[in-house]
Amino acid sequence: MIALQFFVSMIASLSFAVLFAAPKKELLLCGFTGAVTWLVYVIFTDLNTGTIVANLLATFALTVFARTAAAIRKNPVTVYLISGIFPLVPGAGIYYTSYYFIMNETALSGHYGMETVKVAGAIVLGIIFGFALPQSWFSALSHTFTRGSQL
Amino acid sequence: MPTTKEALSLAVETGDLLLRNGAEVYRVEDTVMHILDAYQVENYDVYVLSNGIFASANEDRDDACSMVRHVPLGTTHLGRIAALNQLSREICAGDLPISEAWERLEACRSLPYGKNRVNVLFCGIGCSCFAYLFGGGALDAAVAFLTGMALQWLLIRQRRRKSSKFLKNILGSALVTLLALLALSAGLPVHYDKIIIGSIMPLVPGMAFTTSIRDFFNGDYLSGAIHMIDAVLTAFCIAVGVDTVITLYRFLMGGVLL
Numbered sequence: 001m002i003a004l005q006f007f008v009s010m011i012a013s014l015s016f017a018v019l020f021a022a023p024k025k026e027l028l029l030c031g032f033t034g035a036v037t038w039l040v041y042v043i044f045t046d047l048n049t050g051t052i053v054a055n056l057l058a059t060f061a062l063t064v065f066a067r068t069a070a071a072i073r074k075n076p077v078t079v080y081l082i083s084g085i086f087p088l089v090p091g092a093g094i095y096y097t098s099y100y101f102i103m104n105e106t107a108l109s110g111h112y113g114m115e116t117v118k119v120a121g122a123i124v125l126g127i128i129f130g131f132a133l134p135q136s137w138f139s140a141l142s143h144t145f146t147r148g149s150q151l
Numbered sequence: 152m153p154t155t156k157e158a159l160s161l162a163v164e165t166g167d168l169l170l171r172n173g174a175e176v177y178r179v180e181d182t183v184m185h186i187l188d189a190y191q192v193e194n195y196d197v198y199v200l201s202n203g204i205f206a207s208a209n210e211d212r213d214d215a216c217s218m219v220r221h222v223p224l225g226t227t228h229l230g231r232i233a234a235l236n237q238l239s240r241e242i243c244a245g246d247l248p249i250s251e252a253w254e255r256l257e258a259c260r261s262l263p264y265g266k267n268r269v270n271v272l273f274c275g276i277g278c279s280c281f282a283y284l285f286g287g288g289a290l291d292a293a294v295a296f297l298t299g300m301a302l303q304w305l306l307i308r309q310r311r312r313k314s315s316k317f318l319k320n321i322l323g324s325a326l327v328t329l330l331a332l333l334a335l336s337a338g339l340p341v342h343y344d345k346i347i348i349g350s351i352m353p354l355v356p357g358m359a360f361t362t363s364i365r366d367f368f369n370g371d372y373l374s375g376a377i378h379m380i381d382a383v384l385t386a387f388c389i390a391v392g393v394d395t396v397i398t399l400y401r402f403l404m405g406g407v408l409l
Contacts, residue, residue, distance in 0.1 A: 008280045015277030019303075019353060021264050022229040038284065076236045078174060079229045082358050089357040092285055092348045098390035099344070102398055120360070127364045 002042065009038035009087055017083040029069055030083035037062040038087040051115070055088055055122040062088070063130020071142040081127075090119045153249045155214045158190035159206060161252055163218045166197075166204050168260055169235050173227035175362050176201055177369040182239045189243045201366065201374035224381060226264075226310070227358055234259040267307050274303035274353055282349025291342050295349040298330045302350055317388050323354050324392030332400050347393060354389050356382035 013034020014027055022030050041058035045051065066080035093116030100109035153161075166183040170176075180199045183206060187195050195208040202224055207217035238255050241247055247255075264270070278299025279292040287295065302323055309319045324347075331346040363378035 005284065008283055012277050012280030012284060015273040015280065016353070017229070018265055018273040019270055019277065020227045020229045020358075021231070021262075023233045024230075026233070074237075074240070075233045076174065076178060078178075078362075079233055081361060082173075082227070082229065085357045085361050086352060086355075087281070087284065089352075089355050089360065091281075091352050091355040094355070094386050094389055095344065095348050095351065095393060098394050099397065101390075102394045123360070124364050127361065128368055131365070131368055 002039070005042055006035050006039050010035035013037075013083050013086060016086050020082060022079055022083060023075070026073065026075060026079055029073065030080055033062065033065055033069060033080045033084035034087055036065050037084045041088065052118050052122045055119050056126045058088055059085075059123045059126025060130050063127050064133065067130065067133075067138050068141060071138040074142065085123075088119075088123060090116045093119060153190055155192060155209045155212070156216045157249055158187060158192050159195075159208045159216050159218060161190075161249060161256070162186040163204055163206050163220060165235060165239060165256060166199065166206075167220050167222055168256070169232060170199065170201070170204065170222045171225045172231045172235075173225070173229070173358060173362070174232050174235075175365045175369070176371040176374040177365070178236075179204070182235070185239060185243050190249065199371075199374075201362075201371075201377045224316075224377075228262070228264065231259055231262050234262060270307070271300050271303045274306075275300035278302070278350045278352060280349075281352045282345050285345055285348050287342055287345030287349060290339065291345045291349070294331065294334045294339070294341055295346045298327050298346060298350040299353070301330060302327055302353060306353070317384070320354050320385055320388035321392040321395075324351050324389040325396045326392075327351055328393045328396040332396065336404075351389055351393070354385070356385040359385065 010031040014031030016034075017027050017030035037058050040061040041054050044054035044057050049057075062084045063081065066077050066084060069075075069080045070077040093112055096112040097109055097116055100106075100112060103109075162183045165186060166179045169179045169182060176199050180197055183197045183199070183204070184195070187197075187208060192208045194211060195206065198205040202222050204218070204220040204222065207215070209215050210217075235256075238252070238259060241255075242252055265273075275296040276299070279296035282295035283289075283292040305323055305326055306319065309322070327350040328347055331341070331343040331350070334341050334346070335343045359378045359382040363375045363382060366372075366375035366378060
């Protein structure tokens with residue numbers, strides 16, 4: 001089951017990387033980034049941490065993974081970060097908030113609205129924590145890999 | 152050694168192209184400064200916003216030069232950002248003559264978008280995968296595949312007409328909702344909400360949101376605010392599109408269903 005989720009989220013992120021015209025060589029890695037993100041999210045949701053914590057940890061994993069990939073492949077972080085973020089962006093939250101709003105279910109609309117804001121906040125924190133790790137760790141990684149490829 | 156004007160226009164043009172294709176402010180500022188350094192311009196000031204660049208160089212000399220660019224928020228092209236990043240690395244690493252740098256820059260500028268047919272197909276695939284991930288069944292994914300393709304077709308048409316971003320998002324989400332509800336009224340046992348959620352993913356402002364956070368993190372508050380407003384307005388437009396169609400549908404069906 002989790003393998004299927006991994007595979008589907010990989011295809012989904014890869015497709016969106018195509019829409020954003022990511023370099024062809026990086027497409028697979030972009031898809032993989034999204035899949036890792038979704039996997040972390042699903043695992044923590046299954047552990048009953050709640051969506052907020054799951055989103056926070058998944059975004060953190062995404063950011064670290066994207067920075068690692070960027071250092072190794074010598075590409076801007078943006079390429080991987082943008083492709084990988086889509087499984088987490090609260091599209092469902094936007095939908096349910098507005099849906100219950102027009103259905104006059106104010107309580108439910110408010111609930112989903114708060115949920116969306118909280119998820120957005122969790123994503124913000126995840127990205128910030130991810131970027132707070134010193135760049136030197138990732139640069140070191142990049143040097144190791146360059147030396148390896150020259151040998 | 153190139154004149155101040157030559158070096159500055161190369162640097163600013165590179166920055167312009169990066170910004171236009173969706174790079175974050177910090178990267179643009181950094182790239183412009185590095186290129187100026189590489190061509191031995193010593194005295195410079197660069198100020199980048201999410202929709203503009205201001206730069207001046209060698210103000211104390213006879214060949215002083217300054218440039219201002221207006222860069223509207225555009226569509227993202229990750230391939231161009233990666234190519235420009237590579238170019239700026241090479242400029243900084245060694246002595247790439249300025250004429251050659253210009254040629255490389257033009258090559259980056261003309262990197263094409265994907266073919267329309269390919270984009271339509273991948274948008275369909277992406278939407279159906281998301282519909283499945285967010286809890287839809289196989290049938291929902293199949294319908295989302297069709298709605299996703301229709302959405303991308305609409306987006307391509309809108310891009311050709313250069314219509315406003317608001318209109319693009321409202322029409323796009325309305326189209327998706329309409330198609331999902333049509334599938335429902337055709338009697339298919341679909342979860343129309345999952346189809347809609349999956350198919351609005353290409354419109355959802357993930358890009359603007361992420362860039363905004365990174366701008367804030369780097370201390371570029373103004374640019375962060377611009378991107379954040381962009382993200383919130385986009386989300387609002389999506390909601391308007393979806394809601395309008397659902398309300399109309401309920402009205403036509405006499406308030407039943409849903």
